[in-house]
Structure formats: C-alpha cells, structure tokens
Amino acid sequence: MDRKEFLSQLGLDTAGLVLFGCMGGCKKDTxxxxxxxxxxxxxxxxxxxxxxxxxxxxxxxxxxxxxxxxxxxxxxxxxxxxxxxxxxxxxxxxxxxxxxxxxxxxxxxxxxxxxxxxxxxxxxxxxxxxxxxxxx
Ligand code: FES
Known part of the structure; x- marks a missing residue:
C-alpha cells in the first residue's frame, strides 16, 4: 500500500491532511x-x-x-x-x-x-x- 492509498483509506485527501496538520501547529508559539x-x-x-x-x-x-x-x-x-x-x-x-x-x-x-x-x-x-x- 502506498502513501496515497493509505491516506485514502483514512478518508484524508491532501486538503484534509493540510487542515489536520494545521489544527495544532499553525498558531503562534509562545x-x-x-x-x-x-x-x-x-x-x-x-x-x-x-x-x-x-x-x-x-x-x-x-x-x-x-x-x-x-x-x-x-x-x-x-x-x-x-x-x-x-x-x-x-x-x-x-x-x-x-x-x-x-x-x-x-x-x-x-x-x-x-x-x-x-x-x-x-x-x-x-x-x-x-x-x-x-x-x-
Ligand atoms: S523571526 Fe519569527 S520566530 Fe524569530
């Protein structure tokens, strides 16, 4: 199974992955x-x-x-x-x-x-x- 198939099975496309990745990491650091x-x-x-x-x-x-x-x-x-x-x-x-x-x-x-x-x-x-x- 390649990366694309793996993410597809999780229900994540590229946009979803970017959004998911930003949920905890796109705010300013203290x-x-x-x-x-x-x-x-x-x-x-x-x-x-x-x-x-x-x-x-x-x-x-x-x-x-x-x-x-x-x-x-x-x-x-x-x-x-x-x-x-x-x-x-x-x-x-x-x-x-x-x-x-x-x-x-x-x-x-x-x-x-x-x-x-x-x-x-x-x-x-x-x-x-x-x-x-x-x-x-
Ligand atoms: S210049 Fe932005 S964190 Fe240092």
Missing part, C-alpha cells in the same frame, strides 16, 4: 520569558567546550552565551521575541539570527532586522579564570 538571575559556566566542563573557540556558543537556562570573533563573551535571551524560536550566534556577521523568519539581533540584543519587534534581554558576562558569571 515566547518564554527571559530569565533573571546569576549563573556560572565552568569553561573546563566539556559541555561548554565550544565557548573556548571564537564564534562558539552554548545555551544555558534560557540564555545563549557566545564568544565573539574578537574574543569577548556575550549573552542574550535564547528565544526570539517574535515567536519564541531558539536563535543562533553568527560569528561571521557578529549577530544573533532567528532561523524561523529571519530576525537578526545585535550582540547587545537590539533588533537589526524584523519581524521581531522587541529586543532580546542582554546579560552581563564576566570571566574569572575558567569561570563565566552571567548576570541579568
């Missing part, structure tokens, strides 16, 4: 609130190894922490303010990018390109020895 507090990251922990390389980044506690190509540590809230999708750090462009609709945020979380209309929360990152302290 945007998790940006966390507040103080966190530490151990740079000797293998889970944080990508932070040892310029351009590397990790996610922790709803925050994305990155090392810029210039070697500075930065952190902003992890979820795009448009629809809550996890953003990435783009070292070459030195910005944060949302893969869902293309919003771009600066290293301080300000909006460079929409459709997002609210900035990301920026956190302070200080490095002491092999420890990063993230506060915000």
């Amino acid at each position: 945007v998790p609130a940006a966390p507040s507090g103080t966190w530490t990251l151990d740079l000797t922990n293998s889970a944080n190894a990508s932070l040892l390389t310029p351009g590397g980044y990790v996610y922790t506690n709803g925050i994305i922490v990155a090392q810029t190509k210039a070697g500075n540590y930065i952190a902003v809230s992890q979820y795009c303010t448009h629809e809550g999708v996890t953003i990435t750090f783009e070292a070459a462009a030195n910005d944060f990018y949302c893969p869902r609709h293309g919003s771009v945020f600066s290293t301080t979380g300000t909006i460079t390109t929409g459709p997002a209309s609210s900035p990301l929360k920026q956190y302070t990152v200080t490095k002491t020895g092999n420890t990063l302290v993230i506060t915000g």
